[in-house]
Amino acid sequence: MELTQLKYFKAVAEIQHFTKAADQLHISQPSLSKAISNLEDELGTNLFEREKKSVYLNEFGQCFYNHVKLIFEQLAEAELEISDMRLGAHGDVRVASSFELTEPNPILENSWKFYMDHPQIHFHFYQQSTEQILNLLETRFIDFSLCTKDELNLPQIKWNHLYSEELFLLTGEDSIFSSRTSVKLEELKDENFIIDKIAPGKEDSLHHLCRQAGFTPKISFEGNSIKMTGMAVVKGYGISFVSKTRKERVLASPRTEPWEKKLRFIPIDNDYCIKEIGIAHLTNKRLSAAASLFLEHILEYFSHRNQDKSAPVITEG
Numbered sequence: 315m316e317l318t319q320l321k322y323f324k325a326v327a328e329i330q331h332f333t334k335a336a337d338q339l340h341i342s343q344p345s346l347s348k349a350i351s352n353l354e355d356e357l358g359t360n361l362f363e364r365e366k367k368s369v370y371l372n373e374f375g376q377c378f379y380n381h382v383k384l385i386f387e388q389l390a391e392a393e394l395e396i397s398d399m400r401l402g403a404h405g406d407v408r409v410a411s412s413f414e415l416t417e418p419n420p421i422l423e424n425s426w427k428f429y430m431d432h433p434q435i436h437f438h439f440y441q442q443s444t445e446q447i448l449n450l451l452e453t454r455f456i457d458f459s460l461c462t463k464d465e466l467n468l469p470q471i472k473w474n475h476l477y478s479e480e481l482f483l484l485t486g487e488d489s490i491f492s493s494r495t496s497v498k499l500e501e502l503k504d505e506n507f508i509i510d511k512i513a514p515g516k517e518d519s520l521h522h523l524c525r526q527a528g529f530t531p532k533i534s535f536e537g538n539s540i541k542m543t544g545m546a547v548v549k550g551y552g553i554s555f556v557s558k559t560r561k562e563r564v565l566a567s568p569r570t571e572p573w574e575k576k577l578r579f580i581p582i583d584n585d586y587c588i589k590e591i592g593i594a595h596l597t598n599k600r601l602s603a604a605a606s607l608f609l610e611h612i613l614e615y616f617s618h619r620n621q622d623k624s625a626p627v628i629t630e631g
Contacts, residue, residue, distance in 0.1 A: 315353070315356060318349070319349055319350075319352065319353045320382050320385065320386075321339070321386075322335075322339060322341075322346055322349045322350060322353075323350060323353055323361070323378070323379070323382060324379070324382050324383065324386060325338055325339055326346070326350060326362070326369060327361075327362075327371055327375065327379045327382075330368050330369055330370050331367070331368050331369065332346055332347055332350075332369065350362070357374075357378070359374045360372060360374070360375075361374055361375035361378055362375055390454065391599075391600050395600065397602075402603055403432065403434070403435060403602075403603040403604040403606075403607045404434050404435060404603070404604060405435065405436065405602060405604050406435070406436045406437075406438060406604070407435055407436070407437055407438070407457055407458075407602075407604050407605050407608045408438040408440070408455065408456040408457050408458075409425070409437075409438070409439055409440070409456060409457065409458045409459070409460060409593075410439075410440040410441065410442045410446075410447045410450055410456045410458075410459050410460070411439065411440070411441050411442075411459070411460040411461070412441075412442065412443065412444050412447060412459065412460065412461040412462070412465055413441075413460070413461075413462075414441060415439065415441070415460070420477070420615075420616075420619065421460060421476070421612070422439075424611070424612055424615050425437060425439070425608075425612075428608055428611050428612070432604075432607070435604045435607075435608075440456065444461065444465045444466065447459045447461065447466070448466065448468075451471075451594075451595070451596050451599070452596065452599075454599060457595060457601060457602070457605040457608075458593050458594065458595050458605070458608075458609070459593070459594045459595070460476075460591065460592075460593055460594075461473075461591075461592065461594055462522070462589060462590055462591060462592070463475070463590045463592055464522040465522075466594045470596055470597055470598050471594050471595070471596060471597070472594065472595055472596075472597050473592045473593075473594040474592050474593050474594070474609075474613055475590060475591075475592045475616075476591050476592050476593060476612070476613075476616045477590075477591055477616060477619070477620065478588045478589065478590045478591070479557045479558050479559060479588060479589050479591070480557070480558045480581075480587070480588050481523075481555045481556065481557060481558070481582060481587050481588060481589055482555070482556050482557075482558065482561050482579045482580060482581060482582060483497055483502070483553060483554075483555065483556075483579070483580040483581075483582055484543075484544070484547055484553065484554040484555065484556040484561075484577065484578070484579060485547055485553050485554075485577075485578050485580060486547050486548040486549070486550060486576050486577065486578060487548070487576040487577075487578055488550055488576075489550065489553070489578065491553070491578075491580055492578045492580075494580055495580075495581070496580060496581045496582065496583040497580050497581075497582055497583065498527075498582070498583050498584060499523060499524065499526075499527040499582055499584045499587055500527045500528060500529070502524075502527075502531075502553065503524075503527070503528070503529035504532075505532070505552065505553050506532050506533075506534035506535075506551065506552035506553070507520065507531045507532060507533050507534065507552055507553060507554060507555075508533075508534060508535040508536075508543050508546045508547060508551060508552040508553070508554045509533060509535070509536055509543070509554055509555070520555060523584075523586065523587055526584075526586055527584065534551065534552045535551070535552065540560075544573065544574065544577060545573050547577070548573045548576045548577060549573075556579065557589060561579045564577065564579075565579075593609065593612060593613075595609070
């Protein structure tokens with residue numbers, strides 16, 4: 315049994331189409347079919363159920379695929395380890411965030427510093443949904459995810475806390491909450507929520523916090539425009555959450571448009587109403603030397619930063 319045969323089998327099993335798998339492998343479809351047929355003869359059983367336009371694994375094929383997948387994962391681990399032994403910390407570090415990273419931001423600032431100190435390491439940032447991030451971690455396309463604690467709460471995920479930040483209710487001057495000194499999250503269960511969110515997915519801070527308060531938030535608008543969110547809130551179309559940093563940033567900047575002056579920031583009187591940001595990675599995948607070095611760097615920075623109670627909080631907003 316040759317490694318090439320296993321590679322061909324794995325491609326057909328995952329793509330479930332001989333022609334498409336052949337195109338991906340850059341071989342002819344008859345050659346691929348012959349290789350799979352030879353493999354089945356060698357094993358003494360069919361591995362696929364064949365239909366007109368697609369194929370899918372039978373019980374023997376699924377059993378074989380589970381082992382073949384592990385073989386290729388182990389080979390990838392071995393290649394990575396050998397490369398690290400030869401070259402040390404080098405290559406790429408890929409990080410995906412489930413939220414928008416805007417400057418000033420300590421994660422961005424320290425990632426840039428890390429890159430400047432280690433120019434042999436190439437750095438990549440992406441923004442994706444939680445569902446996409448999990449797939450990217452499992453396929454080793456990314457090394458880390460920046461996310462809230464509740465987003466990737468899975469046994470195979472190790473989540474390291476970086477920082478926490480208080481959340482405020484964002485509303486307009488005509489809202490029933492505008493004159494309040496604080497609100498309970500439970501009081502917002504019948505309100506429409508307008509949220510800034512680029513990547514799709516239900517497992518985010520808003521849903522997690524509202525579940526703790528006993529309700530599912532009603533999302534009336536979901537987008538990626540801070541300005542549109544603020545204008546909609548002022549017009550009474552709904553409410554939103556905003557971090558302490560974004561609140562302070564808005565209050566400190568010159569508010570030149572009339573709607574900006576009508577924004578109100580109300581403290582939320584629930585001790586769990588904070589946003590906990592951390593960095594996560596898979597425990598069953600080996601981190602490269604470059605990725606391990608980055609993780610050590612960022613955890614050390616935030617450990618010192620969190621010990622300094624006087625340090626200003628700067629987050630993604």
